[in-house]
Amino acid sequence: MFGFSERSVLNILFWVTRKKWLILSFLLSISFFYIPSPDGLSPEGHRTLIIVSVALILIISESIPLPAVAILILIMEVILGVDTADGVASSFMSDAVFFIMGSLMLAVSIVNQGLDKRLALGVINITGNKTWRIVLGFITISAILSSFIGEHTVGAMMLPVALALIRNSGTETIKSDNLSTILLFSIAYGCAIGSIGTPSGGGRNVIMIGYLSEFGIGNVSYVDWMKFTYPMLLIQIPVVFLILWHTFTPSQRKMDSAVRKLKIKVAKNGKMTPHQILAIAIFLSVFFGWIFLSPRIGLGIVALSGVFLYLSFRLVDWQDISKNTNWGVILLFGSAISLGIQMKETGAALWTAEHILNFLEIIFGDMAIVRWFVAVVVTGVLTNLLSSAATVAVLGPIILDMGGNEIVMGIMTSIASAFAYLTVVASPTIMIIHSTGLISSSDYFKAGWKLFLLSIILLFIISRIYWPSLL
Amino acid sequence: MKILIAISSKEYSAPTLDVGMKIARLLNASTTIVDVGEKINEFSIKDINLANELMETWDMDRPGVDVLEWAYKYLEKNNFINTKHIGEGFPKHSLIDSGTGRAEILLKGSTISNLNLILRNGDIIEELRNEIQVHDYDLTIIGGSGRRNMAHDLVQYIDSSIFIVNSFDSNKKYKILLAVDDSPGTGKAVKYAVRVAQAFDINVDLITVSKDNHFGEGCKRASEKSQKMLRRSGIDYIVHFKKGNPVDTIVKTAGSNHIIIMGASTQSPLTKFFMGSKPLNVIKASDCPVIIVK
Secondary structure (H helix, E strand, O other): OOOOOHHHHHHHHHHHHHOHHHHHHHHHHHHHHHOOOOOOOOHHHHHHHHHHHHHHHHHHHOOOOHHHHHHHHHHHHHHOOOOOHHHHHHHHOOHHHHHHHHHHHHHHHHHOOOHHHHHHHHHHHHHOOEHHHHHHHHHHHHHHHHHHHOHHHHHHHHHHHHHHHHHHOOOOOOOOOHHHHHHHHHHHHHHHHHOOOOHHHOHHHHHHHHHHHHOOOOOOOHHHHHHHHHHHHHHHHHHHHHHHHHHOOOOOOEOHHHHHHHHHHHHOOOOOOHHHHHHHHHHHHHHHHHHHHHHHHOHHHHHHHHHHHHHHOOOOOHHHHHHHOOHHHHHHHHHHHHHHHHHHHOOHHHHHHHHHHHHHHHHHOOHHHHHHHHHHHHHHHHHHHHOHHHHHHHHHHHHHOOOOOHHHHHHHHHHHOOOOOOOOOOOHHHHHHHOOOOOOOHHHHHHHHHHHHHHHHHHHHHHHHOHHHOO | OEEEEEEOOOOOOHHHHHHHHHHHHHHOOEEEEEEEEOOOOOOOHHHHHHHHHHHHHOOOOOOOHHHHHHHHHHHHHOOOOOHHHOOOOOOHHHEEEOOOOEEEEEOOOOOOOOEEEEEEEOOHHHHHHHHHHHHOOOEEEEEOOOOOOHHHHHHHHOOOEEEEEOOOOOOOOOEEEEEOOOOOOHHHHHHHHHHHHHHHOOOEEEEEEEOOOOOOHHHHHHHHHHHHHHHHOOOOEEEEEEEOOHHHHHHHHHOOOEEEEEEOOOOOHHHHHHHOOHHHHHHHHOOOOEEEEO
């Protein structure tokens, strides 16, 4: 056919069916390009929005690798004339990207220290062998640790602890057994609610802080952030526990033998090694650096200093960091932030914000409710489709252009992007527990929607009653 | 001869494994058992690697290895492999990760010439297609699936012959339903049928279907040629000439106690994509195992 062999037609057909979203986004961008710019939108802003829609389609459909999406964003920014090559390059790198890079490397360094077994022992010694105390302990420790170290690190470290308990309790082979489901969810949801606690809890918090200072709105320090968010984290711990316990009540009320076996296994490791003590000391110094130094030198530089120390003391090999750091994610967030800055500078963010407000005002009637709806509900829903950091990077500039108190709007958006309870793609911790194959897909929704609703209500109450006293 | 057996879970894969290993043993084929795990989102892939590495320090398997271990034990229990040569049972610590989403467990010594256990993650069609293109299998054995379009994707994009183990019952005595017509794929299908019939020592129903009562020269000749092959190979067979819609007639004749064997469609890929094909419709409508020979 047309001089092609059958095989090449087949290969093309296969490619087309697998890449339909790529082709669709390509066609869409061409047709949008030839539509005249709408009133109030500059040609650059118009083209920036084309890039945003292409990026969103490609990220959600996963039809090409993420790093390819990242590179495509940069190429399109230059080719469509949104900015010069040098301009794109300098918006690509920022302290927020330094921070994301640094915290992914810190994660690898910390996970490599073998501290997970010590963590397991610590948790079990506090909780004892009653199942409800173990679940509550898992949620609490995951939430508090992930607020400082980042959710993906804690998720990876807690997973073996939970699986060791599950396997030793004899329920290993049963898919969606309540005991395994509740233990795994207590990690994932614990990490999710924890990630709002400090800027270092998740890359998206730092992206938001970066936008707030880049756009000249204000500087939010590490401690300021905690004042806004930590009370919500602490209240959510019992909320998550009650929802999970109510939804997946396990039949085993005690886990005697599993806990005993875990203790025996962990006890073999002996005392804490000097290396481990040094590793903890370095992390603590990073933590204090975030609190005291970051207003002057930036969160990203502090995180990178920690990586520097781990490497210099040979607590981690560069090969390990290189192998286990998700460079694709770093590229993507760099591009997404660059795109966010272009959205602000070209006026695309403002134009979109105004249109969303005008449209939603007809439905809700009250501007304050509209802003709240976009910052919380739209962010929460998009997070579950896109992953949290990409949502903040793209939606952030629009929300910051909607008026109201920008710092409140920004922090609210960051918190709502942690409501990633519903789908597997939403956050790395959910994917980590999903990869065990022990949870069936429908279970994510079972407890997730309750938590999603309650989190939204809780955030509403806190932002109305508690936050005004901070401003 | 190289055979690929695709399994997915402990709950549903036993019939596939059972019939696949029987065929492999009888044909003395080199066999690979693959478990295709769920696709992992790219945002999280490194975090999952980290978690998996930690699991190893806890002496726990990464997800998917348990499915392979189950498959191994199943083969052991049913005497498909002889464990005396291996010594310590399932060698989970010999998992070799090639870093491209494919990990392999090396097994030494078994009663069939070569057995591999591998683990892949991703979209099942993409992973199988890649595995088959790189390692060149002759036959892919896979269970029936409820997924929409799965049959279409298998027939269209998998380059080897396909055995879809639809509602297979290993206690049942099956016959072969060999569908022949004047299409170029028939010759290969007949050869396959002969090998399978000899291997399992079962009879063949040879069927040729025409839409009206008139059977063309090509069809008659194809049937005669097939009869000659079966006769020479010493296989008992019954010849049927039936009138009706080919797909419906084949499916109805097969019932649930036949293994249908037919050639792949030789229409252009585009036609198949838009119009479907006979083999595809047979797979969709039938209630028994089907082999499509490519």
